[in-house]
Amino acid sequence: MLDRRIVILGSTGSIGTQTLDVIERLNTAGCKFEVVGLSAGRNIDLLIKQIEHFLPLVVSVAEEEDAKSLHGRFDDLTVLSGSDGLEKLACYPDVDLVVNALVGAVGLAPTLAALSSGRTLALANKESMVIGGELVTRILREKEGTILPIDSEHNAILQSLHAGKHEEIERIIITASGGPFLNTPIDKLEDVSAAEALHHPNWSMGARITIDSATMVNKAFEVIEAHYLFDVPYEKIEPVIHPQSVIHSLVEYVDGSIIAELAASDMRIPIQYSLVYPERVATNLPRLSLEEVSNLSFEVLDMVRYPAFATVVAAGVRGGTATAAVNAADEVLVKRFLRGEIGFTKIAEGLQQIFDSWEGRADVENEDLSLARILDIDGWAREQAAKLNL
Template identity: 45%
Template sequence: MKWISLLGATGSIGTQTLDVIRNHPDDFKLAAFSAGRNIDGAKKIIREFQPEFVSVAEKAGCDRLRTEFGSAVTFGHGEEGLVEAAVYPKADMLVNAVLGSVGLLPTLQAIEAGKTIAIANKETLVTAGHLVMEEARRHQVDILPIDSEHAAIFQCLQGENKDEVKRLIITASGGSFRDLSREELAHVMVKDALNHPNWSMGAKITIDSATMMNKGLEVIEAHWLFDLPFEQIDTILHRESIVHSLVEFRDNSVKAQLGTPDMRIPIQYALSYPNRMALPGSNRLDLAEIGQLHFQKMDKARFYCLKLAYEAGKIGGSMPTVLNAANEAAVTAFLEEKIPFLRIEQLIEKALARHNGIKHPDLETIQSIDAETRSFVRSLISF
């Protein structure tokens, strides 16, 4: 039996994690979870999974839940509650599925508490990968990737010598606007951007997929997870989202991990690692039925956010913190229909250009830079 603490339980990855737990009641139990502002969603999870601790964003929501469930469950709220859920003593593993850099502090605290980390919150590693991986090594804690691309690379590397890896090849669907020109992108609307061709995801990550920033963040995340330089991490456009990523070795052989676009597969692999389990309700991959798989070179002039991510990652230090914070602020503005689509990349570029990088920032410095960058981007939006 493995006890799970789940941050972001009502989001896309969170609900699919709950589905995995639901399908294997003798193997996994939910010890604690966070649910942001989705109080009704939290109530349903409490009734079904009977966790011991629950955290929500605000005290008012916490009070509502406490009134309904009494002392049967312990409740918390805010950042303190998020951390308490992450380090909950009964939990063996933290599944970090929250959105944005809010996942950083709970992850660091859970590492210090000796929890295995299953991470779907890429912003944690983008914002402070050096701190996270240093702490993981110091406390001998495993960081297991949930993103389908990183889970694919992780599986391809099983039984292999990392020194024999020539490069990682991360696949990208191209997102909602993969067939549009730069000129056509100037006129796209929020509802169009949220219509992803392959995956069902939350709003922010769907926009990141459309700008290709999602792939840029994954490149930076892969750098930290697999300890390889950016020169050995490539991206390739793959429309079908069947090949989730590839690893090329020094003898020019290539291993790929394939599967249907179902996030429960990498989630379950992280929860059950190093073993595999049956996955009820998942469709088998039928290559004969698919017939063809398509691949295309990535155009960084077309997908400018990917270019910015590579540049920020190579500079390192505090620059990826700025990249992520500026992107989050700009995407929020786009979703609120305050800026056009191409303005996202322009705001990110302005934030990066004005920042004087810090080589090895500590947590306090990272948090300060994150907050200052968001404020700067919002100031540009207000004009």
């Protein structure tokens, strides 16, 4: 029987709520998963429901005011707040597994804290690897720690990697659905609305990642994430458009064999694999019917349709704080698009401009990479992206 004590950072979000659903299923299937800690940003009503249901020992919230009101409501609960609270929760004692389901750069410090204190990390927060890949892998090596990726593509790669040795990998192939605008005429892209961009054909996800899937920034982030998670050079990681999202990614070996993972498009499947790794448990999650799928297709990723992909991968290859700059800029530009301030195609234009300005800064050569330095560039890029005249 699997027996694990678990902390979930970002329990009120899309991945966080699905993780709690999986935990209930696992416990129904005879496992013993104990929820020790939860964290929310501002959705305190949902956090209260989660506290009442899962009875954690400790929670963390973004605002101190919310922490005070929770403290008054639940006598025996330890309530933390702010980024300091997230870091404390990430290395809370007597915990087997920390799930990082936060969105954005705020996820990096807790990732570093969890790994530094020897916790196994189930990682959905891709920004941790995108902006902090070098730091995260350094700590991972020092502490001989483990990251179990929740992102469906990396979870599929992890599963496919069991079929061969690291030196036998020829290439990693990351699938991309193409998002809602795969077949939209390119000259119409500047006029698409936020509502259209938020309508992902296959997955139901948080707002930012849905827009990032439409621009293909998300796929570029996944390339960077795969580079660090699996220690594979960029030239061996390739995207391919696969509109059905049935194959979640593939690994090709030197003998020409390609190993893929296929499953229903339901994030609870990779979430569960990361919670029970290396076991498998039957929990009645949706199944894939090959007869219903009937047809799998693949296309080359069109760089004219998705210009942001090349910009973000170039930032990954450049290394240092380049990825912190493009990630922060993307967060701001996506918000500006959702508010109707800029058109859809301006997200890619803005990203290229911020990457160019980052290259133009004298202080980025030979910089000493640290969390403080990453957050400094993050702040700079946010300011720049907010005032770009697009």
